[in-house]
Amino acid sequence: MTTVDHADVRASLQDGTYPRPQLLRESWADLSGPWTFAFDDEDAGRAAGWHTSRGFDRTIQVPFPPESAASGIGDPTPRSVFWYQREVTADELAAAGHAPGRRLRLNFGAVDYRCEVWVDGTCVGGHVGGQTPFSFDVTDALADTATHSVVVRAYDDPRDAAQPRGKQDWQDEPHAIWYHRTSGIWQPVWLESVPPVAVGVLHWTVDVPRASVVARIVLGERPSGETPVEVELSFDGRRIARVATQTTEPELEVTLQLPDVVNGQGYHAMVWHPDRPRLVDAVVRVGDDVVASYLGLRTAGVEGGRFALNGEPYYLRSVLSQGYWPDSHLAAPSAEALRREVELIKELGFNAARLHQKYEDPRLLFWADRLGLLLWGEAPAALAFGPTAVERTIAEWLRVVERDYSHPSIVAWVPLNESWGVQYIRYDHRMVEFARAITALTRAVDATRPVVCNDGWEQVDTDVVAIHDYEWDGGVIAERYRDQVAIDHMLDTVGPAGRPLVLAGDVTGKPVMLTEFGGVSFDTSQRRDAWGYSVATSPEDFATRVGAILDGVRASRVLAGYCYTQLTDTLQETNGLLNADRTPKLPVEQLRGIITGR
Numbered sequence: 001m002t003t004v005d006h007a008d009v010r011a012s013l014q015d016g017t018y019p020r021p022q023l024l025r026e027s028w029a030d031l032s033g034p035w036t037f038a039f040d041d042e043d044a045g046r047a048a049g050w051h052t053s054r055g056f057d058r059t060i061q062v063p064f065p066p067e068s069a070a071s072g073i074g075d076p077t078p079r080s081v082f083w084y085q086r087e088v089t090a091d092e093l094a095a096a097g098h099a100p101g102r103r104l105r106l107n108f109g110a111v112d113y114r115c116e117v118w119v120d121g122t123c124v125g126g127h128v129g130g131q132t133p134f135s136f137d138v139t140d141a142l143a144d145t146a147t148h149s150v151v152v153r154a155y156d157d158p159r160d161a162a163q164p165r166g167k168q169d170w171q172d173e174p175h176a177i178w179y180h181r182t183s184g185i186w187q188p189v190w191l192e193s194v195p196p197v198a199v200g201v202l203h204w205t206v207d208v209p210r211a212s213v214v215a216r217i218v219l220g221e222r223p224s225g226e227t228p229v230e231v232e233l234s235f236d237g238r239r240i241a242r243v244a245t246q247t248t249e250p251e252l253e254v255t256l257q258l259p260d261v262v263n264g265q266g267y268h269a270m271v272w273h274p275d276r277p278r279l280v281d282a283v284v285r286v287g288d289d290v291v292a293s294y295l296g297l298r299t300a301g302v303e304g305g306r307f308a309l310n311g312e313p314y315y316l317r318s319v320l321s322q323g324y325w326p327d328s329h330l331a332a333p334s335a336e337a338l339r340r341e342v343e344l345i346k347e348l349g350f351n352a353a354r355l356h357q358k359y360e361d362p363r364l365l366f367w368a369d370r371l372g373l374l375l376w377g378e379a380p381a382a383l384a385f386g387p388t389a390v391e392r393t394i395a396e397w398l399r400v401v402e403r404d405y406s407h408p409s410i411v412a413w414v415p416l417n418e419s420w421g422v423q424y425i426r427y428d429h430r431m432v433e434f435a436r437a438i439t440a441l442t443r444a445v446d447a448t449r450p451v452v453c454n455d456g457w458e459q460v461d462t463d464v465v466a467i468h469d470y471e472w473d474g475g476v477i478a479e480r481y482r483d484q485v486a487i488d489h490m491l492d493t494v495g496p497a498g499r500p501l502v503l504a505g506d507v508t509g510k511p512v513m514l515t516e517f518g519g520v521s522f523d524t525s526q527r528r529d530a531w532g533y534s535v536a537t538s539p540e541d542f543a544t545r546v547g548a549i550l551d552g553v554r555a556s557r558v559l560a561g562y563c564y565t566q567l568t569d570t571l572q573e574t575n576g577l578l579n580a581d582r583t584p585k586l587p588v589e590q591l592r593g594i595i596t597g598r
Contacts, residue, residue, distance in 0.1 A: 010237065011292040012279035012370065017335045019109050019188040020133070021366035022406050023202050024292040027097030031086060031150075031189040035062050037073065040081035040153075051118040051151050053085050060084065062189060063109070063331055065182040070328040078158040078172055082184040088148045088191070098193035104142070105194055106150065107135040109187025109361070113156040113163055120148050129392070130156065130164070131359040131380060132399040133187075137220075156183040162389040164396055164421075166357035166380025167322065167570075168330075174571050182330035187361060195288040197223050202284060204295035204406040205448065208310065211258040211267050213241070213295065219286065222250040230285040231256060235270050240280070247286075258297075271310055272296030272408045274351050277372030279408075296369060296408025302450050302463050302511050306560045309374075309411070316374065316561025317595065318352035319345060319577070320516060323360050324570045326580045330358060338364040340582070342371050345567065347588050348577060349595035354378060354455075354515065354563045357417065359400045368409035376412045376452065376563075377404055381420035389421060390434055397438060401446055412449055413442050418456040418468065425458050425503065432504060435460040455515055457495050461505035468516035469496035470565075472534035472545065477517070477552030487512055487558050511560035514553055519565045520545045522585055523574040532575030533565075543586055546577075547594045554597055564595070 011024050018024050036053075037060035038045070045051075064071035066082060098104050106117065112130030116123060122141035127134040142148055157163065158181055159170055169178035201218035215231050226246045231254045233241040241256040258267045270278050282293040299310055306313035321341070325333050332338050338361060345353050352374035359380065368375050379397050382389040397415055404410050415438045416422065422431035439453040439461050450463035457468065467490075471477055480486060480496070495501040521532025522542040536542035553562050569576040577591055578584050584591060 009283065009292045010234070010281045010294075012281050012294040014366070015335075016339055016363055016366055019107070019190055019363065021362055022293045022295075023199065025097070025192050025194070026290065027095060027192065029092040029096040029191040031088070031092075031191060032062050034059050035084045035086040036060075037066065037085075038083045039066075039075075039079055040083055041079060043081050045081065045083055045153065050083055051116075051123070051153065052121040053083075053151060054087070054149055056083055056085055062086075063185050063187050064328050065112070065184055065186045065331060067180050067183060068327060068329045068331065070331070070333060076180050078181070079183070080155055080157050082154040082156070084152040084154070084185060086150050088150055090146060092191065093148075093193075096191040096193045098191075102139075102193045102195060103137050103198070104139045105135050105192050106138045107133070107190050107192065108185070109133050109189070110359075111152065111154050111185050112183050113154075113160075115152055115154045118149075118151040120145065129396045129399065132396050133403060152185065154184040156181070158183075161384035162382050162386060162392065164380045164382045164389075164393050167324070170383065177573060179324055179571050180329055186329070186331040194220070197221065197227060197287045198289040199284060199286055199291050201402065202291065202293055202406070203402075204282070204293070206295065206297050206299070208271060208297055208299050211260070213256045213258065213280075213297075215254045215256070215282070215284065217252055217254065217284065217286065219250045223248055223287070227287045228285070229254065232283045233258075234281045235278075267297075270297050272298040272369075273310060274372035274374060277370060279369060293406075294369070295406055298408050300411035300449050305509055305511055305558075307411075307450075307464070307511050307513075313560075316352045316513065316563070317350050318354055318374070318376070318515075318561060318563035319348070319350045320356050320563055320566040321345070321353040322356050322566060322568070322570050323358045323364075324568075326571075332361050332364070335363055339367045339371075342367040342373050344578070344582060346371060346373055347592065349592040350564075352376070352411075352561075352563075353567070354414070356566075357381065359396070362403065365404060365407045365409055369407055373409055374411045375407075375409045376414050377401075377410050378414035378417060378455070381417060383421065385422055385424075385428075385431060385434075393421065394438060394441065398441065398445060401442060405446055410449065412452055412464070413446070414452045414455050415439060415442055416454040419454060419458050419499075422454070425454070425460075426500065432460055436504065452515075457497055457499040457501055459502045459505070459507075462502070462507065463510060464560075465491070465501060465507050465510055465512045466515040467495055467501060467512065469514060470517060470519050470533035471496060472520070472549065474548030474550075474552035477549060478555040481514065481553070481556035481559055483557050512558055513561045513563070514559055515563040516565050517553065517562065518546065518549055519575040520549070521574045523569075524579055524585060525569070525574070527572060527574060529572040530574040531572060539586055543590065543594060550594060550597065
């Protein structure tokens with residue numbers, strides 16, 4: 001149970017355990033922990049009435065996937081159907097704040113890939129999309145019993161090439177750059193009780209030059225009459241703006257003007273920056289519903305061949321983060337581990353991370369907001385191309401852009417990577433149009449961030465020319481990116497991977513970044529299948545190789561930033577700066593000096 005007093009709440013100072021950090025309610029009940037569990041290899045459970053079960057024969061620790069050791073199951077055998085069951089007690093309903101006249105919502109952070117949910121034997125809904133959140137109103141399904149049974153059937157076809165799967169392997173064992181699967185429930189499950197009219201979506205859009213903030217509020221249903229709405233902002237515990245109004249509509253926007261002076265300083269003292277990650281707290285009241293939130297005052301864009309943060313050029317020192325954990329796969333081992341991940345990235349000297357082929361847990365985004373780390377949000381790719389893959393990819397992508405829209409740490413969107421899922425984009429106009437469409441859709445729903453389309457090569461209408469280059473010789477890197485003439489030569493011919501860098505769209509004056517490079521393997525675990533793009537034989541050799549490559553990148557007079565591959569070893573990919581358990585391969589101070597060049 002967690003209870004928040006909204007009289008003095010500051011969502012920016014929460015402890016990082018709440019699964020939806022920018023829409024925080026007073027009470028909630030965490031359903032993580034032991035659930036009963038069963039594989040259903042014959043897919044006979046539904047016909048056999050398993051949805052009415054009060055328990056299965058195995059126990060799993062939610063939210064860890066059954067393929068992982070942390071789940072207590074630890075069986076990576078390719079399977080498709082998984083059943084979960086848990087009893088919800090009266091105490092847990094009370095912890096969620098449930099009472100007569102209120103609606104009980106059952107929330108899931110993510111279930112991979114498709115699921116159905118029953119409460120006390122009644123189906124309350126289903127969901128498709130392995131990395132997106134969803135919730136159900138389960139009030140009317142509650143039986144007149146002391147405890148209530150929640151049953152989840154998850155379906156995840158390990159061979160489905162049209163499913164946006166990112167780095168999850170479709171083969172039995174991890175190979176090349178693909179890893180063990182993450183099936184079923186893999187992000188938090190929780191209960192909360194809400195009034196009949198309640199906030200469902202809350203977006204913050206900031207206009208720093210005009211010193212204004214727009215709150216977009218989407219309600220779960222249309223109010224039955226005039227309903228009071230109040231939005232209040234505070235900074236350092238002091239109220240700085242408040243608007244009160246009424247609504248009869250299920251969606252509204254409220255504009256708040258920031259004061260010229262805050263705590264004796266201009267409002268620019270509140271602007272969010274990685275070096276000064278200042279957050280503005282918010283409380284939103286709609287009728288009887290009260291939610292706490294936060295936002296960051298910042299702008300992100302591209303100007304004059306540079307990435308611009310708050311209107312000023314900002315050089316990105318980024319690292320590729322796969323968000324994979326040895327014992328829990330795509331699921332974070334704990335909420336604290338997500339905080340530590342952000343801290344480690346900053347301690348290494350990076351100011352940004354590219355979240356690669358995964359929609360990351362929102363609690364990591366909270367710590368990036370709180371501690372000051374820029375992030376690129378990237379879509380996990382399908383392997384195949386076709387109408388089904390297009391539909392699934394766009395549906396999940398738009399849902400995640402909606403989910404993460406208000407995080408100040410997110411400064412760019414990456415809907416495609418290295419032509420994954422559009423393998424023949426150079427020759428197939430359908431794939432070009434898909435790339436153009438998903439880029440345009442992203443801009444249509446979020447005009448506040450640049451879009452990096454098809455990071456690596458064969459880009460379409462991109463805001464950043466993002467190049468992948470695993471050359472291991474620092475001298476070659478320095479020569480290849482030394483000036484605009486060298487860059488233009490690549491743009492006119494082919495990139496380092498032998499593919500055109502840009503297929504469509506004018507990139508004149510757009511920033512150029514080296515968004516994957518390095519990949520130096522230094523295997524401290526002695527894996528037989530260990531690999532990287534080049535191999536170091538000792539700590540000294542590792543430091544020399546990584547340093548030479550980064551020196552070559554820093555010698556460029558054109559590059560607007562970079563993203564080094566990668567943060568941690570990931571199974572057979574032993575090209576991390578850290579081991580898979582997050583211990584550094586060199587002292588952190590030494591790595592920081594190599595990364596920052598100091």
